[in-house]
Structures are given as structure tokens and as C-alpha cells.
Amino acid sequence: MDTGDSAKRAVRVTIFKQAYTLRTTGDAADTEALAAGVDELMHRIADRAHSDDPSRVAVLAALHLADKLRGLERRARELEERAQELKLHGEQAEHQVEEWREKARNSEQQTTALERRTGLRQRLAALENRLAALLETTDDGS
16 A cells, blocks of 8 residues: 555455545555555464454454564565675675786787787797808808
8 A cells, every 4th residue: 555645545454344435646456465464464463362352353464464564574674785795706706817817918918019029039940040150161261
């Protein structure tokens, strides 16, 4: 049931053998279903408590619903805390992945630099060989 004022309509329900007219902005069927649930709960409590006293049954039903609400609120808090933990783990995992990507980029750069040095060494060795050959030719020809 909604407590706002826009387009309220009357819904007639019976709870624990007592008729009520409720005003709701929501769906009448939803209001009727809620009332039926409360009626069923009160009848179950009356059967277990062996009491037809409407006040006593209503108080016990209110306590039952309050306990259920508290349990749901506790569960909602636990789920919110778990969601925060998972969000933090997700952020940490994203950070770790980014670190690994950076390391991979650095590794690629190091590999490229190593390949360049290797290429330079090979070219230098080839130049040294050519120079040695030229020197030998020069030594033989002089």
C-alpha cells in the first residue's frame, strides 16, 4: 500500500474476521494479496496460540512480521557488505591486470631493445670481420 495522495482508491478486505476498507494508490489486487497474507498469518498464530483474542493475535502477528523484517534487513546489510567486498576485489583485480599489462608492455619493449642490440652486435661483428678482411688484404698487398 502506498501512503501518497495521488489517485487513491478504496479496497475492501477482511483480516481475522474483521472487514476493513483500505485506501491505496497501488494495484487493488496487491493490497488484497497483502491482506490475505496477514489474515492467513493471524489464523495460523491463533491456532498455535489457542487464542481467538484479536488483540493478542495481532500483537503476535506484528512481532512475527517485525522479526521477519529485522531478518531481511540484516540479510540486506550482509548482501550490501558482500557487494562492497566484491566491488573492492574487482577493483583490485582490475588494478592487478593493469599492472600485468604494463609489465607485458615493458617486457615487449625490453625484448625489442634486446633484439635491436643483438642486431647491432651482429652488424658490428660483420663490420669487424670485413675490417679484418680488409686489413689482411692490405697487409698482404703491401
